[in-house]
Amino acid sequence: MIYLLCLVLFSLGVYCVLRKRNIIKIIVGIIIIEYAVNLFFILVAYREKGRAPILSSQTPILNMVDPLPQALVLTAIVIGLATTALLAAIAMRIYEKYGTFDITKIRELRG
Amino acid sequence: MFSEQFFRFDNLANFVGIFVVIFSLLIILYSLGFMRKSKGLIGYYLYIILTLLASLGAVFSNNLILFMVFWGILGLLLYLLIGFGQKERTPATAKKTFIIIGAADALMILGLALLWQLSGTLQMDKISIALNEKLAVWAYLCLAVGAFAKAGAMPVHTWIPDTAEDAPAPVSAYLPASLDKLLGIYFLTRLSLEMFVMNRAMNTFLMALGSFTIVAAVMMALIQHDLKRLLGYHAVSQVGYMVLGIGTANPVGIAGGLFHMLNNAIYKSCLFMSGGAVEKKTGSSDLDQLGGLAKVMPVSFGAFLLASLAISGVPPFNGFVSKWMVYQGVIETAKSGGNLWIIWLVAALFGSALTLASFMKLVHAVFLGQPSQQSTENRVQRTEAAPSMLIPQVVLAGLCVVFGVFAYRLPLAKFILPSIGQGVAFAGIWNPNLAAALILVGIIIGILIYLLGTITASRETEIFVGGELVREHPQMRLSGTGFYDTIQQLGLLKAAYALAKRKVFDLYDVCSKITFGFVRILRYLHNGVLPTYLSWCLLGMGILFYILLR
Numbered sequence A: 001m002i003y004l005l006c007l008v009l010f011s012l013g014v015y016c017v018l019r020k021r022n023i024i025k026i027i028v029g030i031i032i033i034e035y036a037v038n039l040f041f042i043l044v045a046y047r048e049k050g051r052a053p054i055l056s057s058q059t060p061i062l063n064m065v066d067p068l069p070q071a072l073v074l075t076a077i078v079i080g081l082a083t084t085a086l087l088a089a090i091a092m093r094i095y096e097k098y099g100t101f102d103i104t105k106i107r108e109l110r111g
Numbered sequence B: 001m002f003s004e005q006f007f008r009f010d011n012l013a014n015f016v017g018i019f020v021v022i023f024s025l026l027i028i029l030y031s032l033g034f035m036r037k038s039k040g041l042i043g044y045y046l047y048i049i050l051t052l053l054a055s056l057g058a059v060f061s062n063n064l065i066l067f068m069v070f071w072g073i074l075g076l077l078l079y080l081l082i083g084f085g086q087k088e089r090t091p092a093t094a095k096k097t098f099i100i101i102g103a104a105d106a107l108m109i110l111g112l113a114l115l116w117q118l119s120g121t122l123q124m125d126k127i128s129i130a131l132n133e134k135l136a137v138w139a140y141l142c143l144a145v146g147a148f149a150k151a152g153a154m155p156v157h158t159w160i161p162d163t164a165e166d167a168p169a170p171v172s173a174y175l176p177a178s179l180d181k182l183l184g185i186y187f188l189t190r191l192s193l194e195m196f197v198m199n200r201a202m203n204t205f206l207m208a209l210g211s212f213t214i215v216a217a218v219m220m221a222l223i224q225h226d227l228k229r230l231l232g233y234h235a236v237s238q239v240g241y242m243v244l245g246i247g248t249a250n251p252v253g254i255a256g257g258l259f260h261m262l263n264n265a266i267y268k269s270c271l272f273m274s275g276g277a278v279e280k281k282t283g284s285s286d287l288d289q290l291g292g293l294a295k296v297m298p299v300s301f302g303a304f305l306l307a308s309l310a311i312s313g314v315p316p317f318n319g320f321v322s323k324w325m326v327y328q329g330v331i332e333t334a335k336s337g338g339n340l341w342i343i344w345l346v347a348a349l350f351g352s353a354l355t356l357a358s359f360m361k362l363v364h365a366v367f368l369g370q371p372s373q374q375s376t377e378n379r380v381q382r383t384e385a386a387p388s389m390l391i392p393q394v395v396l397a398g399l400c401v402v403f404g405v406f407a408y409r410l411p412l413a414k415f416i417l418p419s420i421g422q423g424v425a426f427a428g429i430w431n432p433n434l435a436a437a438l439i440l441v442g443i444i445i446g447i448l449i450y451l452l453g454t455i456t457a458s459r460e461t462e463i464f465v466g467g468e469l470v471r472e473h474p475q476m477r478l479s480g481t482g483f484y485d486t487i488q489q490l491g492l493l494k495a496a497y498a499l500a501k502r503k504v505f506d507l508y509d510v511c512s513k514i515t516f517g518f519v520r521i522l523r524y525l526h527n528g529v530l531p532t533y534l535s536w537c538l539l540g541m542g543i544l545f546y547i548l549l550r
Helices: A001-018 A022-044 A067-098 B011-034 B040-059 B064-082 B090-119 B133-153 B161-164 B169-195 B200-222 B228-245 B251-281 B298-311 B317-335 B340-366 B375-376 B387-405 B408-420 B432-455 B491-501 B507-525 B528-549
Strands: none
Touching: A001 A022, A001 B251, A001 B528, A022 A067, A022 B090, A067 B408, B011 B040, B011 B251, B011 B387, B011 B408, B011 B528, B040 B064, B040 B169, B064 B090, B064 B133, B064 B161, B064 B169, B090 B133, B090 B161, B133 B169, B133 B200, B133 B228, B161 B169, B161 B228, B200 B228, B200 B340, B228 B251, B228 B317, B251 B298, B251 B317, B251 B387, B251 B408, B298 B317, B298 B340, B298 B387, B317 B340, B317 B387, B387 B408, B491 B507
């Protein structure tokens, strides 16, 4: 049931990317999609009453939360930061070149 | 490398190869004068020499793949060479040429694949296919379209008049007028005589195409107003005789077709060169702005006159001999039954007469008559062209006469007849020496009559029209351009000319309209808004997921 939350969040992001005209808003949409996916990974790895996956010689490896998606998501957050910065930089360049953030006014691809 | 498998040196290939080299040398000599002070000359001469090499490769290659490679390079070089023109429409013309030649090449590759399917080999001298099944007919047609596009026969000819008008004169004289004719007809000969065994229906088709090309192109030539464009239409019209000759499928006709190919290359190059010299001197090729150039450019005038007599088929020049042989070939086909040969013969004769008519107009408008207003204004620089431009013209005009008078001893015995490899029986009696003597006698009698007429009292005045001196009223000048305007007004022809003016018969134009109509639908989808494209991507992804994960 809780996974539906991810789906809602993801759809929200896609709607934002597809419908919004402002580039900044589109970037925000992309970030929302990213977080929806991250959340989904974390939720998949969650275990009822599990404990933190800390390896030590005293405690036996029992009832631990899967650590792999957590590591993955940590990396993904960092990469997401970099892509967001790149997107913002490109958005600024676009604004310098065309003088607008409205994506429907930049129609160089029109046939 | 030069093994039998890839290259072959038989009589036909040698004969075409020799003339490819001769024409290239003459054109290079001519270009030294014509292209002086133009830009990018290194590229120009590089392309000319590459064209020479590629043509030689195509002529001597025995493997069809190798042949196609050289053939494709020639198309590209043609595009590059046209680009040296200075006119406004030159890039469009170059593009048009490239598209037509490229499309024909694509069809040829298709034909090659069919040929491989049929015979299992791509070596020209090992292929011999009878045209009895559908696939063979398609293969023949696909390959023949390539030859037609190169030589300029009727459905795919439309690049030639445009190229002739917009490309520099040496390029027009080099590719559409001489080399492309040699190569196209060479390949058609190879196809029709060696690689395929022709049947009656295909021969009739070739002859119909040839006759139609002769008449239709010469009708278009009659009404042209541009010197080089008019010559371009004649370049199309003459291809008809070659196709007709090869279509007759008897030795006389084929020999005539091949000989006409050679003759056409000679006099058409000469005409383009003289036309180019005129254009270079006056700065225009519009017939309305030329006139009265015979006095200032006597050598060019002489060469032009000889070549135009040759192309019109006046004895004793070479054009007459080869046309005469083609006629004999057409008459010969009557032996195998059918009455269609009368139509072909009448079309060929009629075309020849119209050629003479349009050249009367051309010679009058360019060299005779009164000088036009524009050309009298800049009379200062009007002298004969540079020697390097005159020598090729004189050489070619000389060849016109030599190949006409000594037709049987020189070109036919040395080049044409060995190429065919079978005996040629001439139907009619034609003694060139006697004809030349008769013509000389006729000319002498004419001169005598003229002299006798002038001995009696006569008075020379200035030219006048309606009682007014032409010199004082330049607008009253009679140019040759209006000679055949009445033809355009004749009922059925009027409609045909109007359609031709709207380019309805131009295959390229029709195809481009269809393409743009189709593209308009796609263009509507391409609105340039990024989210729309994203939506399309998402939709496509959804469909893919549905199909793959179903």
